[in-house]
Amino acid sequence: MAAALIWILLVGLLAGLGDAEAQQTTLQPLVGRVFVHTLDREAALRHPEHVDVPPTTPVTYHAHLRGHPDLPQWLRYTQRSPHQPGFLYGTPTPEDRGRQVIEVTAYNRDSFDTTWQRLVLLIGDPEGPLLPYQAEFLVCSHDVEEVLPSTPASHFLTALGALWEPGELQLLNITSALDRGGRVPLPIEGRKEGVYIKVGSASPFSTCLKMVASPDSHARCAQGQPPLLSCYDTLAPHFRVDWCNVSLAAARDFLTDALVTLLVPLLVALLLTLGLAYVMCCRREGRLKRDLATSDIQMVHHCTIRGNTEELRQMASSREVPRPLSTLPMFNVRTGERLPPQVDSAQVPLILDQH
Secondary structure, eight states: OHHHHHHHHHHHHHHHHHHHHOEEEEEOOBTTSOEEEEOOHHHHHTOOTTOOOOTTOOEEEEEEETTSSSOOTTEEEEESOTTSOEEEEEOOOGGGOEEEEEEEEEEETTTOOEEEEEEEEEEBOOOSSOOOEEEEEEETTOOHHHHSSHHHHHHHHHHHHTTSOSSOEEEEEEEEGGGGTOOOOOSOTTOOOOEEEEEEESSOOOHHHHHHTSHHHHHHHHTTOOOOOOSOOTTTTTSOBOGGGOEEEEOOOOHHHHHHHHHHHHHHHHHHHHHHHIIIIISOOOHHHHHHHSOHHHHHHHHHHHHHHHHHHHHHHHOOOOOOGGGSOEEOTTTOOEEOOOOOTTTSOHHHHHO
């Protein structure tokens, strides 16, 4: 028990020292824009100044949201191997606005040193025009770690700009194909996991991109034929894009749909109400017209039946008939008790006895 308490105190002391020495970095991700942060190996290894860091030193990381065991839902961590850099990447949503603190622990696998780093994320809204035209491409020639650095990402946007209408392109999201249900490739040289890259722009799609995403192009892909690509593939050979998995999304104005959905039923209900009101209020024949259209014999017959019915009702309400003696209670002269009439069950028919 004492050993356990000493261990807990040591862990708490080390954690406090780590928090005191933790480096803090402030970053500003934008809602709807891809965020990529490369974890610094130089700071993690803690080498003295003017000393080069050996590139073969293995370092691994563990990142989590402060106060939680995992990262936020929009943020991912990836590292191919301890000898390669680690990345935090993702696209924040409007619900993620505000301040988030990410705590990163780096482990030196050679010296077993541990360092802490604190990333303060101030998530805000992007400036500039909206990006209503968005397209997503499946790049089969790369892994997600290979497109997260800024250089490959900028090369992809530059090559894609030749297939788009003139305008600025921005990265919106980067997702590994494994996170979309893709299979892990065989350990063969040249096989990659694949990565989905989502791009947005304020400029409309080109005719080439519209043709690639057309139903005719998808039909050709379903039959194993190449898609309809009317322009030169400027992304090749550096980026091998699966043109059968290109999806385009343009912003729609839902005001017209909302008005049609609401106004059409209201207009139909109004017309039905007016028609029913006209039939009930403006097309009434009236009692006089009804009586004139009815034959005299039918009217006399109806009045006779109605009069006789009323007369029978009056007679039934005013009659006074004494109750039958069989229903009256019997009176005992000696005791004064009232008893129900005694009936000989042997003389009563079977059906009445059952009742």
